[in-house]
Amino acid sequence: MPSKERLLDAVRERPLLGDGAMGTQLMLAGLEQGQCGEAWNIAHPEKVLAIQRRYAGAGSDCILTNTFGGSRLMLNRHSQADQVVEINRAGVLLAREAFGRRPGFVIGDIGPFGGLMEPYGDFTETQVRRAFDEQARALVDAGAEAIIVETQTSLEELVLGIQAAKEAGAPCTIGSMAYDVTLDGSTFRTMMGIDPERAAEFMQSRGADIVALNCGTGMDMTRARQAVERYRKVTGLPVMVQPNAGQPRLVNLQVVYDETPEQMMVGVVPLLKAGANIVGACCGSTPAHIRAFRQSIDAYQYENQAL
Numbered sequence: 001m002p003s004k005e006r007l008l009d010a011v012r013e014r015p016l017l018g019d020g021a022m023g024t025q026l027m028l029a030g031l032e033q034g035q036c037g038e039a040w041n042i043a044h045p046e047k048v049l050a051i052q053r054r055y056a057g058a059g060s061d062c063i064l065t066n067t068f069g070g071s072r073l074m075l076n077r078h079s080q081a082d083q084v085v086e087i088n089r090a091g092v093l094l095a096r097e098a099f100g101r102r103p104g105f106v107i108g109d110i111g112p113f114g115g116l117m118e119p120y121g122d123f124t125e126t127q128v129r130r131a132f133d134e135q136a137r138a139l140v141d142a143g144a145e146a147i148i149v150e151t152q153t154s155l156e157e158l159v160l161g162i163q164a165a166k167e168a169g170a171p172c173t174i175g176s177m178a179y180d181v182t183l184d185g186s187t188f189r190t191m192m193g194i195d196p197e198r199a200a201e202f203m204q205s206r207g208a209d210i211v212a213l214n215c216g217t218g219m220d221m222t223r224a225r226q227a228v229e230r231y232r233k234v235t236g237l238p239v240m241v242q243p244n245a246g247q248p249r250l251v252n253l254q255v256v257y258d259e260t261p262e263q264m265m266v267g268v269v270p271l272l273k274a275g276a277n278i279v280g281a282c283c284g285s286t287p288a289h290i291r292a293f294r295q296s297i298d299a300y301q302y303e304n305q306a307l
């Protein structure tokens, strides 16, 4: 059911729980490396729905659509570019269905377009903007309550996604950066050298409603808390956080992530205390992680009410 409240109101009222990984869950469900996971919204909707139902069942308040690579430029690599609207539309409807009769927020997911823009790469700004416009419109038209432009590393690409979401009429626009811990471990910034303060100020100036971080390398729950603190220093906008379940490792040709739900959940309350408003997880996380997060968030809320 669509939520009666607006995401932007809910987020100012109580901490919300995001969802966990989609990509790594699709692989567990049989998607092979290099295949188009977004096409499963149409080819194997029951498999996508089963994953999202497990997140809804674990207590997620917000579920991201399975449309990370759903822009024309990404789908083109899998010869699926003629299905942009169908794939994104199906993504919204599946996430909505996952909530069943319970209210929940469907967040339309836009990932990177997967290349570099001129002068570093072959793509023009106009091509990328058009691709984001088309995807954002499909997601909003299908009923997404927000758009997240995620795993972003450059402000040039991020702004095109934010503009596309706003122009499409998204009720809420979220910008989400992927930070990597530097080699000496002293700090973190995106691959393109953007630090959290710069990103948050930029997103606010371009009209984002929520500033976020997700994925990244070495960004555990402690680093994520530091990122929230750094966002908080420069913006009053709500903050969303979705870190990975540790570092990926290759074991028997399978990518595995080591952080258990028990290990990650310890970091949830510190994130909330630092000012995070929506907490979920990214690559390697599972419904079990999200269920553990739910327990932490509920306990934290209960304590705060008791005071």
Ligand SMILES: [Zn+2]
Residues within 6 Å of the ligand: 214, 215, 216, 244, 282, 283
């Ligand atoms: Zn990730």
